[in-house]
Amino acid sequence: MKVDLNGKIALVTGSAQGIGKAIALALAANGAAIVVNDLDAALGAETVKAVRALGSRASFIPADVSKREDVDRMVAAAESEFGAIDILVNNAGVNTPGPLRRDINEYDAAEWRRVMSVDLDGLFYCCRAASPGMVARKQGSIINIASVMGVVPIRRQSAFAAAKAAVINFSRSIALELAPHGIRANALVPGSILTQGTSALFYNPEQQKLAESLLSHIPLARPGTCEEIAHAALFLASPEASYITGTTLTVDGGWTAGFARDW
């Protein structure tokens, strides 16, 4: 897909790897300058290199999105170096790792706070910090990365399920507030996506049974790619999506359409 993002500046949180990196590269390949954010400076530098190889400007600005001071500093630095933030992609996210995945009667309170602080507080801080500049310039596009877990929860990940459901409704809420200022806000809902993280968890030969069981829930019977999520983000960021705000774009191979298996 080709769109025209020449002259636009995009801040993509958590873009050192995975879905965020693919989104950064898709936006850059269509002309946007990219502010790469992550906790991982070494991998972030690789994203910057890859963006520059596509002919776009890029800088790495480290920040922990769960810390308001970090986020405010990041946004101020991005606006000072690039002049504006036109596209904000809130992608940085964490989920509860295997050993801490528990039913609510045993769920760890610190783990709940950790997930909420990155997946929900972080998103609020980034929108809070970047929106005044967008309001002043009367333009902008905000894309919040949610998850199918925020639409159809599964067990033992209540923090992630709650945070991602909140991301969807938060996106609708700010879409209402920002529309009069010419700013669009949408949620993007990935299904199960092939990344280093999911490869380590289940998409590997040792976990074939687990992967098959998961894929039996997905009508298209395969994980999605980071690029398939990036194409959707690129569309939402593009001028072609100028009448789309407050929506939830689901890219999940049919996961949330219903039951893929017979009873």
Ligand SMILES: NC(=O)c1ccc[n+]([C@@H]2O[C@H](COP(=O)([O-])OP(=O)(O)OC[C@H]3O[C@@H](n4cnc5c(N)ncnc54)[C@H](O)[C@@H]3O)[C@@H](O)[C@H]2O)c1
């Ligand atoms: N991979 C999937 O199957 C899948 C499915 C649904 C939703 N998602 C969502 O997509 C987004 C990206 O997922 P991914 O699979 O590419 O993850 P990933 O773990 O591969 O990459 C996430 C990046 O975010 C960074 N990050 C984590 N906490 C941060 C913080 N506090 N501040 C700044 N950066 C931080 C990490 O360092 C990492 O580089 C997440 O919001 C995730 O919940 C992923």
